[in-house]
Amino acid sequence: MAESITPTPLLHTPLHAWHQAAGARMVPFAGWDMPVYYGGISREVQAVRQRAGIFDVSHMGRFEVRGADAETTLQRLTVNNVGALPPLGGQYTLMLQPDGGILDDLIVYRREENGFLLVVNASNRLKLLTWITEHAGPDVQVEDTTTETALLALQGPEALQIAGSLGASSFPGRFSLGKVLLDGVVCEVSRTGYTGEDGLEIILPADQALPVWDKLIERGAQPCGLGSRDTLRLEAAYCLYGHELSEETNPVEAGLSWVVKWENGPFIGQEALLEIRKGGGGRILAGLEMDEKSVPRQGQPVLAAAQELGTITSGTFSPTLDKSIALAYLHRDVRGLEAPVEVDAGGKVRRGRVRKLPFYRSKSL
Amino acid sequence: MEHPAELKYSKSHEWVRLDGNLATIGITDYAQNELGDIVYCDLPEVGRTIHHEEVFGSVESVKAVSDLFSPVTGEVTEINEEAIDSPELINEDPYTSGWMMIIALEDMHEVDALLTADQYEEFINSDV
Numbered sequence: 001m002a003e004s005i006t007p008t009p010l011l012h013t014p015l016h017a018w019h020q021a022a023g024a025r026m027v028p029f030a031g032w033d034m035p036v037y038y039g040g041i042s043r044e045v046q047a048v049r050q051r052a053g054i055f056d057v058s059h060m061g062r063f064e065v066r067g068a069d070a071e072t073t074l075q076r077l078t079v080n081n082v083g084a085l086p087p088l089g090g091q092y093t094l095m096l097q098p099d100g101g102i103l104d105d106l107i108v109y110r111r112e113e114n115g116f117l118l119v120v121n122a123s124n125r126l127k128l129l130t131w132i133t134e135h136a137g138p139d140v141q142v143e144d145t146t147t148e149t150a151l152l153a154l155q156g157p158e159a160l161q162i163a164g165s166l167g168a169s170s171f172p173g174r175f176s177l178g179k180v181l182l183d184g185v186v187c188e189v190s191r192t193g194y195t196g197e198d199g200l201e202i203i204l205p206a207d208q209a210l211p212v213w214d215k216l217i218e219r220g221a222q223p224c225g226l227g228s229r230d231t232l233r234l235e236a237a238y239c240l241y242g243h244e245l246s247e248e249t250n251p252v253e254a255g256l257s258w259v260v261k262w263e264n265g266p267f268i269g270q271e272a273l274l275e276i277r278k279g280g281g282g283r284i285l286a287g288l289e290m291d292e293k294s295v296p297r298q299g300q301p302v303l304a305a306a307q308e309l310g311t312i313t314s315g316t317f318s319p320t321l322d323k324s325i326a327l328a329y330l331h332r333d334v335r336g337l338e339a340p341v342e343v344d345a346g347g348k349v350r351r352g353r354v355r356k357l358p359f360y361r362s363k364s365l
Numbered sequence: 366m367e368h369p370a371e372l373k374y375s376k377s378h379e380w381v382r383l384d385g386n387l388a389t390i391g392i393t394d395y396a397q398n399e400l401g402d403i404v405y406c407d408l409p410e411v412g413r414t415i416h417h418e419e420v421f422g423s424v425e426s427v428k429a430v431s432d433l434f435s436p437v438t439g440e441v442t443e444i445n446e447e448a449i450d451s452p453e454l455i456n457e458d459p460y461t462s463g464w465m466m467i468i469a470l471e472d473m474h475e476v477d478a479l480l481t482a483d484q485y486e487e488f489i490n491s492d493v
Contacts, residue, residue, distance in 0.1 A: 025401070040402045041427045227401075227428060293405040293452070295425050317404035317427050324404070346430075348407075 013058035030122035035225035044228035052156030053224035061125030069137025096269025101247035150209035155199035196236025237358035290352035296326035374485035
């Protein structure tokens with residue numbers, strides 16, 4: 001009898017049924033069935049920039065790392081300085097391979113002296129769980145709490161006002177954890193986001209997510225999917241794993257040297273990174289603004305005067321700038337020159353120029 | 366999803382409106398819906414001869430690029446500059462202000478081979 005292969009079914013967030021009922025365009029992402037857009041990507045981007053949007057990002061990995069060796073373990077595994085975190089403080093950081101390649105970008109929060117919350121990319125959840133466990137000191141417990149909770153991102157100039165209208169009375173500072181009441185539900189929040197606007201990322205029990213989601217929308221938050229999320233982060237020039245970041249890229253070329261606290265070693269990848277930093281040369285992440293609205297796509301070559309300069313890592317149409325924009329790894333010499341370039345879009349030439357990052361800076365941040 | 370009865374359709378989701386020997390061409394409501402918000406449209410130069418099933422241009426949304434295949438053969442007599450300047454017209458009015466090009470047909474009978482609205486609807490429903 002022939003063996004048949006049963007494909008692994010896609011995971012569903014606690015709000016999956018809501019997205020389907022709302023007519024969202026759904027797409028598989030990192031093993032989850034996720035909404036790409038509801039009404040349209042541009043409309044959702046504009047809502048976040050002008051008012052507020054709400055994203056279901058429950059697919060992102062959430063780990064609790066506890067124990068007497070938790071801090072030393074995380075200090076060794078991440079490039080930023082975990083030791084500097086006060087209780088409830090958080091920091092953007094990276095985990096590296098010994099050769100300096102990036103395993104993931106993530107946020108680490110300190111709950112208490114020996115307890116940390118990690119929020120990681122959905123696509124790297126299993127990889128990181130394994131990596132942390134393999135490198136953990138003797139007294140470390142790592143718990144994957146991803147499926148117990150929902151994670152909602154409320155973002156935009158009116159985000160805090162909307163949360164306030166549901167009972168939240170005070171908010172944590174940027175990158176810090178806090179607790180707020182939203183429609184009577186105690187929610188953990190962090191003053192973080194991936195859109196370049198002010199806002200909150202909200203963690204609450206999975207079975208309490210739907211009423212809170214509904215209420216936030218009722219109060220004016222626009223439901224937004226992964227499509228607008230990608231455009232918003234690109235406008236803000238935030239890196240995305242699998243595009244600007246991967247095990248084949250290092251923090252120096254990605255423009256993330258500022259995240260690395262060199263004197264707080266040793267951390268895995270530190271030696272390799274020091275060599276890379278000393279070496280100079282190589283490529284660097286740069287921004288492109290296109291002359292036409294044709295969208296640059298990952299992998300497309302970037303040229304100038306028939307010379308190959310590099311490759312597109314991400315591209316989108318930006319409704320905020322009313323232009324198409326892209327990030328690309330280019331030879332170091334080009335950056336800062338506002339140089340004209342050509343993108344090879346499957347044989348068609350699209351013109352643009354290198355420009356400073358970010359593409360957009362919000363007044364609300 | 367709208368598919369006007371007086372038009373003819375191709376399996377690659379283009380429509381044809383015939384007026385004498387002039388064929389106006391665009392993409393269907395089903396196609397614009399699949400693409401999402403269209404941000405860019407590439408159309409051929411006036412005067413070019415395009416053949417049946419030849420790629421005559423492309424449309425792009427944030428998440429997708431789609432080639433456009435000509436349902437007929439002939440010379441391009443006009444292209445819709447408005448659709449190039451405001452590609453959202455293709456989403457909003459795919460059969461009227463979102464038209465793409467006009468071709469002077471060499472062979473009027475070529476449209477006979479295209480699908481009727483009913484046949485096109487059956488085709489897209491079976492495709493799912």
